[in-house]
Amino acid sequence: MAVAEAITQPAVARTRRLASRLRPSHLALNVVLGLVAVFWLVPTVSLLAISLRDPSTYGVTGWWTVFTAPTQLTLKNYEQLFSTGLATGGVLDSVVTTALITVPATVLVTVISSLAAYSLVFGRWRGRTAVFLLVVGLLVVPVQVALIPVAQLYDAFGHLTGFNPFGTLPGVVIFHVAFGLPFGIFLMRNFYTGIPKDLLEAGRIDGAGEWTLFRRVVLPLGLPAAASLAIFQFIWVWNDLLVGLVFLGGNAHHTLTIYLYSFTRTLANNYWVIATGGIISIIVPLIIFFAFQRYFVRGVLAGAVK
């Protein structure tokens, strides 16, 4: 009897799950989610299809014909874009350039924000609230306002030290880090305030110093927030055009967005480059998103206190 029950249980659970999925409210939710997915997927799939078709077909037959005539699929466009290899100004060179900007900018913002938030929440110095309010104030400063002052600042720094960050990769990275930090600190600080202070005190008694507390207690607990921050920051920097355009001025290496932008400007008949380059620029953030997604665990703090 008990054995029979144990065997049938999963089946029962399955039917129940199915039933709950079919309940009106769930049904509506699933329809909405389905629509959202379709809206998101159609343009992406079309871009992918265009990038995989011969450029001569553009404007002659629709991209959706790839479903009925898959033989027209070809990697020709990619081969052509990649054929220049790492030559300056080519697509692979822009991928590398963008990565050289995005990865440091993301890592720096995530690390510095986490450390700053640790100090703001668990530190024991005066004026923590004031500093935090200042950070909140910086959240609303528009990027455009800072372009000229920062360029001048770089110039002045160049006069002083002989290294002018304007037009260099470090210059772009520094700008992105500076603009990513207020939001990063805001996000991490708000997350850390939810970590019970008792946990850190328990750690102190167990023998941990500040650095160990940060690494072994706070950082693992803050991982979901750090992961979201890293994703936001990565996508924001990866897709940035304005900052790159201004601060890479004069540099032979371009970001992907600048690379794509230059094609929209010069050659009217370059849809295939845009489609192919667009797919290349979408792929990386997607990989990042799915790689970090597993850190979005709910209820990391369960069982800590009480």
Next chain:
Amino acid sequence: MARVALEDLTKRYAGGNLAVDRLNLDIADGEFVCLVGPSGCGKTTALRMIAGLEDISSGRVRIGGKVVNLLPPRDRDIALVFQSYALYPHMSVYDNMAFGLQLRKTPKAQIEKAVREAARILDLERFLDRKPGQLSGGQRQRVALGRAIVREPAAFLMDEPLSNLDAKLRVQTRAEIARLHQRLEATMIYVTHDQVEAMTMADRIAVINEGVLQQVGTPKDLYEQPANRFVAGFIGSPAMNFVEAEVTQDGGGSRLLAEGLEVVLADAQAARLRDRGLRSVTVGVRPEHLHPGALEGPGLRLSASIDVVEFLGNDELIHAASGGRDVVAIVDADVRLAVGDRVVLSAAPRHVYLFDPDRDMSLTVR
């Protein structure tokens, strides 16, 4: 294991709030001392100063003879069991217990041995791989205890470790902690606002009120010879009854009178009152010392009418009105008292406590 001494320990919070006021307490090696007092009296603050989590405003904490005022928590060789457990939610039960030893660079094999031993004592062996979130309240509590005992600290500090448990589990864990204390022969400082916990577990109890130490002694001392009205009212359950009474002299003897109350004093006590020139005193008598029926000679007599009778099994808890006051008594269930009955309750002279009504100090010295 070590002796812990508090010398004039004082904490004044920013804003001027005096949370602990010149606390002096000498805790012997291996002793189990309870700090008790009502909510907000400064128990946690005192404990946190011993642990090093709170700055000391003035005074000294000595652990094993050494002043530790300026040492960070990790160098004080103490373990603290938090009221909230404070388990690391992202670590397994095993790692929660092992963390302190890992940080102290204890060899792996030794850590494993210590953790397994603690898990065995606390009956946690089956849960070592679980996260705290997958445990019941009682199991979490035991993990918190385990984290403390694997370290073999000089002293254990516990801040109301049982307050989040239900009544049954509380009694069970109370026994577990008492057993643990006997087994480890460790110095333990245990904070609670529950005097029953203190009475059942402690070698000595320190009663604190509004940051000031009221009395230190064995549970028996505090119960039989409370130093003042606060301790008398705090220790013992249900709480002691108090009645303000006038001192009257007639003929050879002294009597204390209030509405519905008469206390005939023994000669020694009468003399002491006369020496102090007191016109009125506070009379205290414990519920368990009040018995129905009149009593000849010295002692206390109280006439009252019964409001509520609570059946406790062997005994009955009686709420009675006497001269506009609520008086509580515990009487044998065989006595069969009913609501509305008028009774005389009496107590023997040795069970009558007298307090100075102005300073609340005990006038009863035995």
